[in-house]
Amino acid sequence: xxxxxxxxxxxxxxxPLSRKNEPKQFIALENEDSMLQNTVARVTKEDGGDVFVxxxxxxxxTVMEQMAIKFHNFKESQxxxxxxxxxxxxxxxxxxxxxxxxDIVAVLPSDHHIGNNEEFVRILHEAEKxxxxxxxVTIGIVPDSPKTGYGYIKKTSSAVGKGFAVERxxxxxxxxxxxxxxxxxxxxxxxxxxxxxxxxxxxQLQIFAPQIVQIAQNLGNKxxxxxxxxxxxxxxxxxxxxxxxxxxxxxxxxxxxIPGIFGWSDVGSFQSLHEILPKDKKHNAIKIDNGNxxxxxxxNMLVIGTxxxxxxxGLESLVIIDTPDAxxxxxxxxxxxxxxxxxxxxxxxxxxxxxxxxxxxxAYTILDEGPNYKVKQLLVYPGKRISLQYHYHRSExxxxxxxxxxxxxxxxxxxxxxxxxVFIPAAVRHRLANPSKVKVLKIIEVQTGxxxxxxDIIRLDDDYSR
Numbered sequence: 001x002x003x004x005x006x007x008x009x010x011x012x013x014x015x016p017l018s019r020k021n022e023p024k025q026f027i028a029l030e031n032e033d034s035m036l037q038n039t040v041a042r043v044t045k046e047d048g049g050d051v052f053v054x055x056x057x058x059x060x061x062t063v064m065e066q067m068a069i070k071f072h073n074f075k076e077s078q079x080x081x082x083x084x085x086x087x088x089x090x091x092x093x094x095x096x097x098x099x100x101x102x103d104i105v106a107v108l109p110s111d112h113h114i115g116n117n118e119e120f121v122r123i124l125h126e127a128e129k130x131x132x133x134x135x136x137v138t139i140g141i142v143p144d145s146p147k148t149g150y151g152y153i154k155k156t157s158s159a160v161g162k163g164f165a166v167e168r169x170x171x172x173x174x175x176x177x178x179x180x181x182x183x184x185x186x187x188x189x190x191x192x193x194x195x196x197x198x199x200x201x202x203x204q205l206q207i208f209a210p211q212i213v214q215i216a217q218n219l220g221n222k223x224x225x226x227x228x229x230x231x232x233x234x235x236x237x238x239x240x241x242x243x244x245x246x247x248x249x250x251x252x253x254x255x256x257x258i259p260g261i262f263g264w265s266d267v268g269s270f271q272s273l274h275e276i277l278p279k280d281k282k283h284n285a286i287k288i289d290n291g292n293x294x295x296x297x298x299x300n301m302l303v304i305g306t307x308x309x310x311x312x313x314g315l316e317s318l319v320i321i322d323t324p325d326a327x328x329x330x331x332x333x334x335x336x337x338x339x340x341x342x343x344x345x346x347x348x349x350x351x352x353x354x355x356x357x358x359x360x361x362x363a364y365t366i367l368d369e370g371p372n373y374k375v376k377q378l379l380v381y382p383g384k385r386i387s388l389q390y391h392y393h394r395s396e397x398x399x400x401x402x403x404x405x406x407x408x409x410x411x412x413x414x415x416x417x418x419x420x421x422v423f424i425p426a427a428v429r430h431r432l433a434n435p436s437k438v439k440v441l442k443i444i445e446v447q448t449g450x451x452x453x454x455x456d457i458i459r460l461d462d463d464y465s466r
Contacts, residue, residue: 080228208251270335293312319335379442
């Protein structure tokens with residue numbers, strides 16, 4: 001079985017932990033690994049060689065870095081890039097163009113928590129058996145409460161292997177309706193997991209959404225012939241923006257649901273994150289780097305922070321999320337409204353990215369900024385280099401904090417050691433490289449000029465085809 005992991009998303013429901021360019025699947029929420037890494041580790045039998053990840057161009061290098069750290073058989077060619085998000089039906093249909101028709105595939109979200117991995121994998125094996133009988137299989141989560149944030153799946157009494165034929169899919173209900181579903185029985189939460197044979201899935205999609213199949217095949221052929229980067233945003237927007245539930249699952253009669261109880265959560269809010277994290281005797285979940293939390297007489301709290309000391313006294317049922325550039329304080333039962341706050345914030349930088357931004361060559365952290373200046377720390381990984389570039393509106397000064405830097409400035413190459421600096425005037429081409437094979441290069445960069453945005457980077461050559 002192959003595994004296709006959906007790793008898109010806008011990163012708004014868990015802001016400020018997650019951001020547009022670093023959504024929750026790339027964040028370590030439960031343990032030291034990201035949710036994507038946990039998802040892949042849960043299912044792979046080939047050290048990543050049996051996994052494909054569908055994501056965006058902005059997240060491509062984050063995916064590659066996180067996968068390379070944990071899974072040595074995973075290759076860059078296993079990342080399937082969507083030029084622009086068009087919901088799950090186009091994503092899955094396009095992704096199927098890079099697999100074999102006879103492959104049995106499990107399509108899984110990258111950002112879900114599963115408490116009992118062994119039971120989850122057992123159910124996947126049962127789903128694989130049914131999928132070989134030309135069926136589409138979904139895993140329905142046995143509900144423990146009448147939650148209104150999920151769609152529901154109603155089973156019939158017709159058994160198919162360890163599952164049941166599906167009677168219907170139901171949209172997110174109100175609380176009264178959800179309670180009635182639980183009383184009646186036979187309803188399950190829709191977790192968005194699907195298992196099928198590639199050729200059978202495409203046959204069913206051809207019946208109910210032929211336009212999606214035609215576009216997916218055309219773009220898949222182009223990507224394989226000319227490279228993934230040849231598929232443009234304009235071409236991809238020919239896809240209708242539609243979920244796989246609407247496009248196919250609610251229409252086909254060839255679908256089976258297997259009930260599952262394995263400690264599942266979609267971690268769709270801070271309230272659900274609070275539910276899965278370890279808690280003290282007063283139901284407080286505290287996750288602070290370096291243990292910098294001081295509390296007295298607090299109950300039912302979720303507190304997450306970095307290196308800053310946080311103190312709380314006499315508080316109950318609150319969420320406190322502290323990051324270097326943004327702070328969120330909310331009632332626990334109101335935390336699902338975070339998305340509305342993010343929409344209200346608009347295009348401010350804090351919505352898109354953290355103060356530390358990861359790049360294929362390393363990372364940069366904004367240390368300080370103001371009118372006409374910005375100070376960054378650059379980390380360049382061993383053997384990596386930034387693009388050959390210049391700027392119209394700013395000059396830069398690079399000082400080596402640690403390591404050795406190789407700097408191309410104009411037509412000249414110079415080597416800088418710790419505490420040495422170089423000035424880079426506007427409009428002069430330049431490039432920074434780390435010649436070391438083992439040591440990270442750390443640079444303090446001071447930018448000055450009328451405009452300091454990332455758009456003022458004119459790339460002449462780039463190792464990463466940006």
